[in-house]
Amino acid sequence: ILGLGSVLMLLASQGHAVLSSTQDLIEQPKILQRHRVDLLFGAPFIYEHLLRSDLDFNALNIGVYLCGGSPVSRHLQAAWHARTGLYICEGYGMSETSPLIALSPPDRIRMGSAGVILPETEVRIASLQSAGQAASFNQAGELWVRGPQVMRGYWQHTGATLQMITPDGWLKTGDIVSLSEDGYLTVLERQKDVFWVQNQIVFPQEIEQAATSHEDVIDCVAIQDQQDLAKPVQLFVVAKAGLTCEKLQQHLNEHLKNIQLPDKIVFVDHLPRGMMGKLMRRLLRERFRDAASNKPPEAVDSERIKPR
Helix, strand or coil: CCCHHHHHHHHCCCCCCCCCCCCHHHHHCCCCCCCCCCEEEECHHHHHHCCCCCHHHCCCCCCEEEEEECCHHHHHHHHHHHHHHCCCCEEEECCCHCCCCECCCCCCCCCCCCCCEECCCCCEEECCCCCCCCCCCCEEEEEEEEECCCCCCCCCCCCHHHHHHHCCCCCEEEEEEEHHHCCEEEEEEHHHHEEEEEEEEEEEHHHHCCCHHHCCCCEEECCCCCCCCCCEEEEEEECCCCHHHHHEEEEEEEHCCCCCCCCCCEECCCCCCCCCCCCCCCHHHHHHHHHHHHCCHHHHHHCCCCCC
């Protein structure tokens, strides 16, 4: 819906839109030079691939890089700024909010943040500890949003609508966020994706950002079986040749607290992603649940498992 809305707004303002599939852009990045693109929409996955390409960034005409779909890691922001002199403008939203809730101002980007709340948009951060209470500034809680961009409901699904939207119009996003005193929103995780370790919340995003800060890690995802929270947290990694579990574990020990450390590290050839590069966590859980649970740690850690 972000792509659809962006294209319609560009055309309504007599602008020009260049459409490309994710795969075409990754394989032919020089399309950005050929069409003299001055604003790029993409997911973090696309920006990571562009960094690894032979694209001449000095020859580009792009002044604004916009990103959505999943959070931009600090490592990616730093690497992108080093190559282009610009930071990626991160946005946050949902299809149910058509789609934006927050957006980073190009001249006031804060690394790790999804930006500031859009005009005419109200937000409420519901406490995770006390039902019905609001969380304080910089405290994690579930984001509720109300505004003109919020949907009226799910088509022909009244029950789902009543679960998602309160009688007074608040949409419960299911995302865990925090809000700073000066209005910057930080998206921590989907509520359904957080881990519970020793009765404490652990955010997979923090584990993944620590892992991707290693120069030999190409892609990774941390998962825990939602059906059995007693099962260990597993980190699936796509890496360059030569990286071992021992080397990566040592790196994680230096960047994470003990409670955040994954119980298993599994090297894989690739991770399942959607058309826009968004990681399919649910699909990965289904594909790897049996393979990961039926092997002892020393066997799992020493081999690469291809998705079935």
